Amino acid sequence: MDLKKASILVLDDDQDLLTAARILLKSKVRKISVAHNPENLLATLAKEDIDLVLLDMNYKSTINTGNEGLFWLSQVKNKYPHIRVIMITAYAAVDLAVKSLKQGAADFIVKPWQNEQLIETLENALVEKKEFTVSTSSKAVHDDGIIGRSSIMADLQHKINKVAPTEANILILGENGTGKDLIAHAIHSRSLRSKSPYVKVDVGALTESLFESELFGYKKGAFTDAREDRKGRFENADKGTLFLDEIGNISLHQQSKLLSVLQNREVIPLGSSQPVPVDIRLLTATNVSLKSLSDESRFRKDLIYRINTVEIQVPPLRDRGDDVLLLAEHFLAFYSKKYNKLIEVIESDGLRKLTDYHFPGNVRELQYSIERAVIMSEERTLKANDILFSPIEQVEDLHPLDATPPNPRNLEELERKAIKSAIDRYNGNISKAAKELGLTRAALYRRLEKYDI
Template sequence: MVLKKAKILVIDDDVDVLTAIRLLLKPLVNEIVVEKNPNNINFQIESKKFDLIILDMNFNGLVNTGNEGIFWLNKIKQFNPNIAVVLMTAYADIDLAVRGLKEGASDFLIKPWKNEKIINTLTSILKSEKSKESVKSTFSPKQFSIIGESDAMQDVFLKLNKVAPTDANVLILGENGTGKDLIARALHENSNRKHKPFVKVDVGSLTSTLFESELFGYKKGAFTGANEDRKGRFETANGGTLFLDEIGNISLGQQVRLLTVLQNRQVTPLGSNKPIDVDIRLICATNENPSVLADEKKFRKDLIYRINTVDITVPPLRDRNTDITLLTKHFIQVYEDKYNKGPFEMGADFLKKLKKHDFPGNVRELQYVLERAIIMADGNQLNSEDLVFSSIERSTQKTTPQTLNLDDLEKNAILTVLEKHKGNISKSAKELGITRAALYRRLEKYEL
């Protein structure tokens, strides 16, 4: 049964071998793809999610490594360390195949193979991988979709599953655009309070007066314009979850008022002397560096202890590069449906360009880049020229170069000028002080 659902990629430069194994496995599996050129491995596994790869160990010296199979095995594992790889080798290369097991291969097959042996081997590996996946899936939210298979996100999922069922206060840390609000909602949706309200407040944008009226509510006549009683967010969230976003931006005075409410579990609306009991689970988020929160001149330590029973750090997209393919496919599907376009295919250079970008705006930037690509695309294939990265995100970064490497500095300068002139080669070359031909050479050099 597990073999019937599998998608398998076979890589071998011997056409006869590819034909034989394809004829053997085609009736038994969901899909089998054969590939003669190992240089296309990245494209194949970026374009489709395979459950298992069968990889030959010799490719007529295409790479000068002493053994091609080990080289390509390492390339596959760099791209996706979790994918199962079965090596194919001749009797004379058994020692190399054993070395391949140490490098991360799941098993090896000896040519010429016996059909029953290859079927049993693949079935056994796929069952083992499915068992691992079922354990791994316990680390992802049960009722709220968060996309990610990277090690960094698995750590987040592990914490979510431990913390969500409790009433512990949680502080979510992370850069802008990483998805802190998704984590907050996942905590609520997987908690015992999931059938009660989830109330979000961007407290960093509230003035001192609005802070109290928004959070604690007010009575009719409490101030000019208070024409009726109004519940505050604490009272609205009673029994459920209150999510205070940008908590690191509130003033010391606001911190004192918030601390009092958290200590007493009571709010007193403006214009009233009667406290109201509240029962909430508190989740806070900030993009501030933890060192800022540790500075008592900016943030009260007693408040930190109140809001930070457990902290969850959401990794930036640059630290979860292996998730870019998954996220890209997800957002493409979202915008195909939204704009009634597609279905789209991704060119080999499309994902390559995405993965080279550092995404200072994180997942939010990736989402907007892909939305624009879908809107502006003429055909049904997305290529690198369809990707335009925002200069807004780059301008919010530190102006001090993060590298002094001359090639990197030149590449960044070219990107900046191209974005400024919206890809116009003549204007860009003029500002850079080089000819159009020289600019084209540099574009080719840096694969831009």
């Protein structure tokens, strides 16, 4: 980046130094801002588009670590890794400045500085900033919406890139809320069928009577309400990708019907005897483990081999390290814009709360928590007290694995109360209640029927 196009913030508690920096840089940069209180640093970065920070090593502030500059450097690099930081230090503290380079600073400059040396240091740091931004953004956010730079997500991205261009049927495994549908869509968008239809079906929510008509279609008069011919999802996905979600929840009878179609590559609509050829690439997903699917009393092995040319395991959020904070920032920006809020920062206590939590509801629970916090907050930042986790996940996670097995009836009653409370809170609005509980509408309907609510 050219220095003329850069926005620079200088942070020092020496007013004379701030004045000198403003005079020197005013004509050389796009914008120069100065501040003397480091405790306003993160709020300033949230409000202003800053490319580079000149940061003093020591302040007379409430943060008394002995080397406050290193503390504030870590805060900036954690929250805004794309912003370059140059440390300002006295000659006697050069050893601390060198330490700051190991912790992410772009460079350091000793005061009183030579003006030419300062300009050269700024220009060098901004050249490096351009390279840094390109490399980190490509790792953190992909075009198809997958967010994460953890090593486990890098492995997942590599596997997606390997299998997407093939015609292999893919089984996507993972806990509820991990984003299996996002992975399925990414596979389609990176495949050779990306310009053709992508059709998603939640087969776990289809009743026995709807399964065939939804997937295979029907002819006029095939049953009472069949007033016209209708194509099924297989035909709608012809030449493209068909994604069957919750595949582990379909009955053995439904599995038999599905297997026949996959073997013959043709469907017979209800009310017809004429087979219709279909050309689809099949993706499936389930939260059921592969070991459980191998139980033939529950799932046909011949169908597993058909749908599982390659399996992809989507990691739970608790295994993804700092991806939690990347995702939290993404959801904060999205929901702040959606609800017209000026919230751009999660304070340090909120960040700690997020990283300390194990997220049994995975990315879906994190999304719910940030959306709720944005809606309820009346401040310009989110604090730990603003962030509440999904009550339905607390119900499911009341007992650790090594504890005495809980009474199933007690757990069911807790779940029933949580569901009823959400339904009452939203005056019977199923969509809103399902979103709060971290469930799909179909899953919530099944629970309503189960508990006779």
